[in-house]
Amino acid sequence: MEQQSTYRSKILAALENQDTSVIFDDTLENAMVLNMGPQHPATHGVLRLLLRLDGETVIKAVPDLGYLHRGYEKIAENTTYHEFIPHTDRLDYLSPLSNNVAYTLAVEKLAGIEAPPRAQYIRVIVSEMARIASHLVAVGSMGLDVGAVTILLWTFREREKLLDILDILTGARFTSSYARIGGVMQDLTDECIAALRSFLDQFPAKLDECTGLLNKNRIFIDRCDGVGVISKEDAIAIGLTGPNLRGAGVANDVRRDEPYLVYDQLDFDVITVEGGDALARYHVRVREMKESVRIIYQALDKLPKGPILAYDKPKRVLPQKERIYTKMEELIHDFMLVNFGINPPVGEIYQPFEAPKGELGFYIYSNGSGYPWRMKIRSPSFVNIQSIPIVLKGAMISDIVAVIGSLDPVMGDADK
């Protein structure tokens, strides 16, 4: 009983801390504490918010995380580099391909491997597909949160087409585990390219159809315009990245600023919208999807022929399955890689990656063994949630769902 009460008092003390600039002259004398979540349809998973209210106005909000904490950083220290790839699927479960690619890029930087050109282009294609799929969910569920149900059904219909293509490519709709250290798992087939091209040909028109439901919708604009405003300075200081930062008018994109893969050879715009409110963040996501379509078209046109795994590094890259059963060298390498890991040199690296939610980064400290000594996952949603208390200060209760929907946190990502 004793422990229970101290736990409650600590989180309540954080809420009741008088650190607030919102002062009301005519307090209605009905201040209350409201617990929102973790089981709430508009909190996108298991986000819990403790709210201190004055009438319908939020005086202070305290986010409470950890309901989906699985300790992936601890697991990473006890698995080999290859074994950890499936775990990355479960971080941001709306865009598993981005996480796969980000993780393998980090390990490749650490171990000094470079994926062959074809694999790099395929990685660009799949991470942009993941971006479209993730933004479709973000836009659709944001519409749902503010009362527009149709948009969710329409964006999910488009996403379903994309997931069917991912099914052909990776063998799974979610939890793809597609990227490998030194390349990708299997090749982009002509069948898959044809399906992707036919999807891309019709997608912009369908997206316009979807957003046509919202762009001039009086209710949607009234619910989102000027709601959840964050200034440029606050957005940078609190560490926002990705569409949320670009929605505050800051042109920052890892793809352009610290290019990885082959993004420096592709032509795309960094979308920024001034305003910093929920509507601006919505417009950033919609326009980014169109940029992603442009990027995928370019990558498909430039897609070179060649191997999809860096077979020139046999001590770091898993060999082809057929050869394991017939060749002695490959059998030895496979045995050593599976049992002892890739043993990258001693050192520490950080590899940033522009995931749909923002900057996803993997810091890896290697002591030369097959297991990482320390892996830190810099997850974008974790930091984006940090801005909720700022943007909610002085907002109405009904704005909370619009704000959370526009910030688009995914708890698998935030809780690690």
Next chain:
Amino acid sequence: MTYDEILKGVTAKFPSSVISSNIYRGELTMVIRKSDIIQVCEFLKNECSFDALRDLFGLDMNTPIDRFFVAYNLYSLATRRRIRLKVPVDEKDLNVPTVTSIWSAANFHEREAYDMFGINFTGHPDLRRIYMPEDFEYFPLRKDFPLMGIPDSIPLPKK
């Protein structure tokens, strides 16, 4: 502003603060004395335009002296540079000054480092555990914490 200029600027301003530095795979890492971290961070923010703290985390090196490190991942939106600072923290004195006054982004990250390693960020406005329950007694990312957890360390709710 190149890495060399940043490093020279910091060592010129704070000659005794930088314990060591290295560039590995194109990334600059500076190990900074714990007592000077606030001044160095302020200098980097104001003079070298490192306006964003992208990450902050703990490391357990499992060594008798300077067992822990706190690492800061700084990013400059203007110059698009990224550097890493590391602060050694001895097990006997787990206090590290907070940088929340310089970058408000440090709030959640410091709470996470406290939760996972038990590093005490002095002056932090709201230093609570972020992932684990408040009454949890251990620090799970320390190397002496077993992977399978400690039985009965999270008690079931009592009626």
